[in-house]
Amino acid sequence: MSLDTVVEDIKEEAHARAENIRDDGESRAEEIVSAAESDADEILEQADQEVEREIEQLREQRLSSAKLEAKQKRLEARRDVLGEVSEQVEAELAALEGETREELTRTLLEATSEEFDDGDDVRVYGRADDQELLESILEDYDGYEYAGEYDCLGGVVVESDQSRVRVNNTFDSVFEDVWEENLREISNRLFEQ
Template sequence: MGLETVVKDIMDAAQSEVSKLDSEADAEVSLILDEAKQNAKRIMGERLAKAEDDIKKVRQQEISSANLEVKRTLLNARKEILDKVYVQAVETISTFSPEKNEELLKSLIESYESSGNRIYSDAGSEEIVKKLSSLEYTGNIDCLGGVVIENEDGTIKLDYTYDGILKSVNERLLKQTSDILFG
């Protein structure tokens, strides 16, 4: 055998080994790339799922916040309407005719004067109260109308002023009034 044949055999064997190593390297590179692609898909899927969850949470928070704001605005509007109704009631009471005022005062005095010794009223009703009541008239108070009846030592004052009655009725029936007005 000649030197050329030996060199050729060595070259062929080396070429074969290089081809084999190239094939193995290509297979290993392909395997690594496939694993990397699978990992990338998995990571992308996880991040996408997390992003979708985050979006859902943010959306739900925004919806909850918007609903809360709507409820707050609605409650404020309802309160404003109820306040207007109260103001209208006060205005209506303040425009009672003298006959209506006398009728109401008579009813209050007949019902409650036995509970006290002294009586107060607004300045406009003083003469009517003095005429209708057997109690000692003690003075004027600032109110829409009605009377305050007091016991002898001043420890008990019963407020039967129109203001007090309206306030009491309003507090007691606020929910019912709201239900009637707003369903």
């Protein structure tokens, strides 16, 4: 065997080995690229799912927020309507006249008189416009006198030093009690669903 043949054999072996290394490298590179593409696809899929979850969460939050805002607006509107109804009733109470006003005032005064003993000096306060009416009614009560005005829609505030009692039996206080006791029913009737 000649030296040239040995050199040629070594070259061929080196080329073959280089070819194998190149083939192995290309094969390994293809595996790495394939794995990277697979990982990239998986990462992309996870990112898509995360984006979808975030979109759904945001949608739910906004929807929930919108529902809450709508509910608050409805409650506010109901409060406004109830306030208007209350004001209207108060205006009608203040506008009562004649026999109806006298009858209600007498009833309220009679209910308060049960709180006082005979012989007590009783002072009665009422709406400024009702002074004449109150003075007329008080003529039927011994020891009772009109003592001045009280800011109210009508009715009476009665007090006595002897009994140390003060009774507020105004249209306002009666209306407030009735309103509070029946507010749910009033609301249900106004806003039937």
